[in-house]
Amino acid sequence: MSSEQSSLVRFLLIYLGSTFILFSLASWIFYVSSKHHLLDKQREILKYQSENVTSKLRMLHKNFDGTLVYPGSKTFNSAIYDLDKRYIFGTFKQIPVLEHTDHYSDEKRLYHVTKLEPYYLGAAYLLTAKEIDKSPITALQAKIIWFMLAAGVFFTTLGYFLGRLFTAPMRDSIEQMNYFIQDTTHELNTPISTILTNIELLETYGKYGKSEELQRIEIASKTLSRIYEDLTYLNLNHDYHRDVESVDITQLIEERMVYFSTMLQSRGITTRLEILPEKMLEIDPNDAVRLIDNLLSNAIKYNKAKGTLTVKLTEKSLRIIDTGIGIAQKDLNDISKRFKRVNKSEGGFGIGLDIVNQVVNSYGFVLHITSEMNKGTEVEVRWEK
Amino acid sequence: MGKIIFFFSLFCIVGHAQDVNKEDKQQLQKECLQCHIEQQIPSALIYRRYLMKYSTFERMEKAIFAYIKNPDKKHSIMPPQFFLKFPMKELSTLDEDALQKMIKSYLNTFDVKKKLVLPQ
Numbered sequence: 001m002s003s004e005q006s007s008l009v010r011f012l013l014i015y016l017g018s019t020f021i022l023f024s025l026a027s028w029i030f031y032v033s034s035k036h037h038l039l040d041k042q043r044e045i046l047k048y049q050s051e052n053v054t055s056k057l058r059m060l061h062k063n064f065d066g067t068l069v070y071p072g073s074k075t076f077n078s079a080i081y082d083l084d085k086r087y088i089f090g091t092f093k094q095i096p097v098l099e100h101t102d103h104y105s106d107e108k109r110l111y112h113v114t115k116l117e118p119y120y121l122g123a124a125y126l127l128t129a130k131e132i133d134k135s136p137i138t139a140l141q142a143k144i145i146w147f148m149l150a151a152g153v154f155f156t157t158l159g160y161f162l163g164r165l166f167t168a169p170m171r172d173s174i175e176q177m178n179y180f181i182q183d184t185t186h187e188l189n190t191p192i193s194t195i196l197t198n199i200e201l202l203e204t205y206g207k208y209g210k211s212e213e214l215q216r217i218e219i220a221s222k223t224l225s226r227i228y229e230d231l232t233y234l235n236l237n238h239d240y241h242r243d244v245e246s247v248d249i250t251q252l253i254e255e256r257m258v259y260f261s262t263m264l265q266s267r268g269i270t271t272r273l274e275i276l277p278e279k280m281l282e283i284d285p286n287d288a289v290r291l292i293d294n295l296l297s298n299a300i301k302y303n304k305a306k307g308t309l310t311v312k313l314t315e316k317s318l319r320i321i322d323t324g325i326g327i328a329q330k331d332l333n334d335i336s337k338r339f340k341r342v343n344k345s346e347g348g349f350g351i352g353l354d355i356v357n358q359v360v361n362s363y364g365f366v367l368h369i370t371s372e373m374n375k376g377t378e379v380e381v382r383w384e385k
Numbered sequence: 386m387g388k389i390i391f392f393f394s395l396f397c398i399v400g401h402a403q404d405v406n407k408e409d410k411q412q413l414q415k416e417c418l419q420c421h422i423e424q425q426i427p428s429a430l431i432y433r434r435y436l437m438k439y440s441t442f443e444r445m446e447k448a449i450f451a452y453i454k455n456p457d458k459k460h461s462i463m464p465p466q467f468f469l470k471f472p473m474k475e476l477s478t479l480d481e482d483a484l485q486k487m488i489k490s491y492l493n494t495f496d497v498k499k500k501l502v503l504p505q
Contacts, residue, residue: 061433061436064429064430067500067501069502070501070502070503072503072504082440082441084440086441088498119437119439120437121497122436
């Protein structure tokens with residue numbers, strides 16, 4: 001994931017996370033308040049029904065006929081209790097215990113207690129209860145869920161466009177850098193090729209022999225050529241067609257060591273080669289060159305003058321060990337990111353290990369870097385996971 | 386065998402209780418209600434007034450007992466106009482235990498709980 005994408009994702013996560021928390025809190029408060037309001041409405045109805053029963057009890061108290069028909073209803077239950085809160089009569093199947101508050105509820109029912117004075121039929125308390133009508137509460141829950149979903153979609157879209165807006169300067173800078181590299185590499189190709197061809201001609205026809213000046217020109221030209229190759233690879237990476245074949249890595253390492261021999265000699269670096277003979281690897285030859293060149297180049301560039309460069313090739317891995325400046329532990333995780341340069345004392349664009357990383361990931365290899373400050377760095381590429 | 390003894394005992398207890406109840410009612414009729422009927426005093430109405438003021442059996446029992454022991458217009462549950470039509474109650478000659486028994490019987494006779502029914 002590019003730094004632009006990761007910035008956008010981080011921004012979206014923080015933005016959407018905080019918006020979600022805020023909306024959830026607001027929705028919860030709204031839900032609790034609305035639910036209270038809906039239950040209060042139902043309580044008001046129950047209270048009105050209680051007043052009706054009270055009125056009927058008053059009339060019943062004045063009735064001296066044989067039987068007294070209790071004013072029950074199909075829509076709610078009621079019961080009367082004496083002054084000591086003992087049950088007198090009612091319509092409940094199970095006699096409920098009278099609570100001390102005016103109204104209360106359980107999961108299914110709302111209860112209302114009316115204090116009566118005088119005590120018609122001996123009733124000091126009238127308890128009325130009805131089933132909670134949950135349909136408006138369910139409708140409210142559905143409304144809130146739909147609102148949250150709609151708000152989620154809206155704020156995600158808004159966040160995405162805002163994020164794109166905020167990361168636009170970064171994106172523009174990267175695009176400009178890429179265009180610049182693309183244009184520069186294109187313009188560099190012809191002069192580098194010309195220089196290298198002419199150096200070879202000079203060496204072949206022996207006009208100037210192996211002079212020190214010519215060696216310096218050769219080193220500089222090869223460095224430029226490698227930078228050109230790397231930049232071209234990075235720019236064309238998405239469209240790059242790989243021709244995977246059996247490559248003799250042993251032979252390739254030896255060839256690349258010859259290629260870098262001028263640079264090694266100029267810095268007085270001693271080389272130690274512990275190479276397994278005829279090690280074959282299924283890889284695109286250009287990728288193999290890029291992998292080895294970048295590792296060797298880094299090991300030479302960041303090595304101490306008159307240091308040692310060790311190359312170990314085994315059946316399972318390639319290890320390149322230098323005795324250079326080393327990398328701090330805190331930088332090891334980010335070292336393979338593009339344009340990351342831990343040490344700026346040497347030139348470069350910080351793309352070497354990015355290319356190594358891309359090649360390693362393309363073939364399912366494993367890159368492992370260990371380093372100690374002022375002692376050296378060991379880069380290991382394991383062929384198999 | 387155990388079941389037979391249990392049901393026989395239950396039958397005896399219920400039978401005895403019914404006898405006692407019947408006996409109490411007869412005594413109430415004789416000692417109290419007879420006079421009420423002769424003087425056309427509305428016993429049910431008086432009961433309802435006690436019920437409306439005191440609510441519970443125990444409180445009514447206590448209030449009635451206090452009034453019968455000291456019958457006075459000021460302490461009566463009935464309004465002053467009631468005594469324009471009906472005579473003042475004379476002091477009871479019953480002893481306290483008998484009086485308590487009669488009051489309980491009176492309250493049971495007119496108990497509204499027994500009359501209340503659920504609507505069809």
